Amino acid sequence: MSDKEAKNTTAHHGQPHVAVLAFPFSTHAAPLLAATRRLAAASPTTLFSFFNTAVSNRSLGLSAGTHGNIRAYDISDGVPEGYVFAGKPQEEIELFMRAAPARFREGVEAAGVESGRRVRWLLTDAFFWFAAEMASEIEAPWVAFWTAGPTSLSAHIYTDLIRDNFKGSLTAAEAQEDETPLDFIPGMSKIRVRDLPEGILFGNLKSLFSDMLHRMGRALPSAAAVFLNSFEELDPAITDDLTSKLTTFLSIGPTNLLHKPPLPSDPDTDACLHWLDAQKPVSVVYVSFGSVTVPPRGELAALAEGLEVSGAPFLWSLKKSEDLPEGFVERTRRQGKVVPWAPQEAILSSAATGAFVTHCGWNSLLESVAGGVPMICRPFFGDQRINGRVVEGVLGIGVKLEGGVVSKEGLVRALGVVLLGEEGREMRKKMKLLREKAEWAVGAQGSSTRNFNQLVKLVDLS
Known part of the structure; x- marks a missing residue:
């Protein structure tokens, strides 16, 4: 290392560096990138290293490299060279998830060396339950982003209680007819068994995806914070309960209301x-x-x-x-x-x-x-x-x-x-x-604005 590089490393070592780990399937990566960009704008001295597969990054219009204070990295999709897909459900997700912990660890370590900034905060899709262990290894707080709403999050956090209450699992046909209310969970008295996501009481409870969600529900209470694109006033009862269950629970949306009129997207070619x-x-x-x-x-x-x-x-x-x-x-x-x-x-x-x-x-x-x-x-x-x-x-x-x-x-x-x-x-x-x-909620004095400011302080102080 040259003297100049050593000086830069020393100068940057104490500055915030956030590693962002994206789930590259469905519509997960886009809202995480939007949240990262919002945080990056609010905390311009923080470096955000965004890890995602090359295919998903391209779909987001994001090339590997530096974009302001966001640096994008391509990681492996976990598909072995020469692999022939068998057409099984969730096959791509399973391959990615098996490789993800090691690939993310390698990427985070390399980003720290490359930037001269130790990663001081781990921001991930909530699906990545293994981030709790990663965060402990690098002595950084873990903050998880849940891409859906508070009610479904509550269902996953209470998976063990739901299973205990119903003494096992149901077939999909049984679940579709089951109107039993989940009134033993705060704020869920109007939710029925049939409304639950797969992998809690029905479906293949032993699949990698179901196991991932179950582990996530168990791990999230250990996160420094969990945040989502919602607003507290949407469902105060569930908000209060999740606030009591999680270290810090922050609703920071609806983010689509931050832009009036809506941000332009693709051209309206069909008028x-x-x-x-x-x-x-x-x-x-x-x-x-x-x-x-x-x-x-x-x-x-x-x-x-x-x-x-x-x-x-x-x-x-x-x-x-x-x-x-x-x-x-x-x-x-x-x-x-x-x-x-x-x-x-x-x-x-x-x-x-x-x-x-x-x-x-x-x-x-x-x-x-x-x-x-x-x-x-x-x-x-x-x-x-x-x-x-x-x-x-x-x-x-x-x-x-x-x-x-x-x-x-x-x-x-x-x-x-x-x-x-x-x-x-x-x-x-x-x-x-x-x-x-x-x-x-998203106004100057609103709950979501207050919660987002709290999230920014976590970045700045991590």
Whole structure:
């Protein structure tokens, strides 16, 4: 090491350095990067080393290298050279997770040497239960980011209690019919067994993914802090309970309300917003199941038939319109639009949008609250079922489709309730009040602003 390098190492050694470990699947890495960028802007003297797979980094528009005070690193995806995929569910995730602890350790050590700054804080996706041990090894506090909502987080933290209470596990068929309330968990009296994510009481409880979530629930109480994109006023009872269970529990959102109007994303090449401007207020049905989920063909057909027979104008974000019934797009050309991508936040903020048919992912739920649009929920997996119950049974800002799947008749009835009925008007009133609480939370004196400032102090003092 040269004299100049030695001086730089000495100068930087005491400055904050945060290692950020991303989960590169589904929509996990993007919100973690957004949180990292927000922290980096608030703490400009802190270096943030962001570790993610090359494929996921590219999907985020992030190249390996330095971006302000964020330095991106590509790590291995864990797929051995020459490996032939067998097509098993979650195969990529399993390969990554088996390799992740060692790969992350190597990366964090290398980033410390390269920067001349010892890593003083470990910020990770909450899925990485092994971060507790890593943080202990490098003598740094561990802070975990949960990418979903507080109710699903509570379910994972209470997994052992839930299993003890129900004396084991259930089959998926048994769980789908089980309306037993989880009233032995604070704030969860309106949540039913059937709403739980897979891996707690049903599904393959011995899979790597289920084991990962179980270990996460056990490990999170040892973290220095757990934070998420939510706001305390959304569910005060669960917030209070998680605050008592975790060392520090911080809601710092909804982050989408920090940007008004919404931040520009991809160009609106299909003129969705121009089309919306020509529609009547609270009349349009917006349909989107996120970037990952595609309903079965039978449900796509039922959804198309329900929209067509309802006569309601619709805007449907669907990558492959060829999966729809033959002739549907042509027959409904005057009624609606089917596009491969749509500017969701802007659509939900339009006065014309009256209902949102959704998988009920957490980010979609928050964007719907910001736009004041009631939801029609068709959950598929993970936290989506529990979010759907929160929407309908706790907050009263939407309905779940009858039977939990899309049918033509069920969709038409749901649209009638949300667009035309008194219940729909009440939902919009509740949405308005909830949005006001959310706007206050991210305002200058709000709870989320206070919590974010606390998170920044952790960075600065670590």
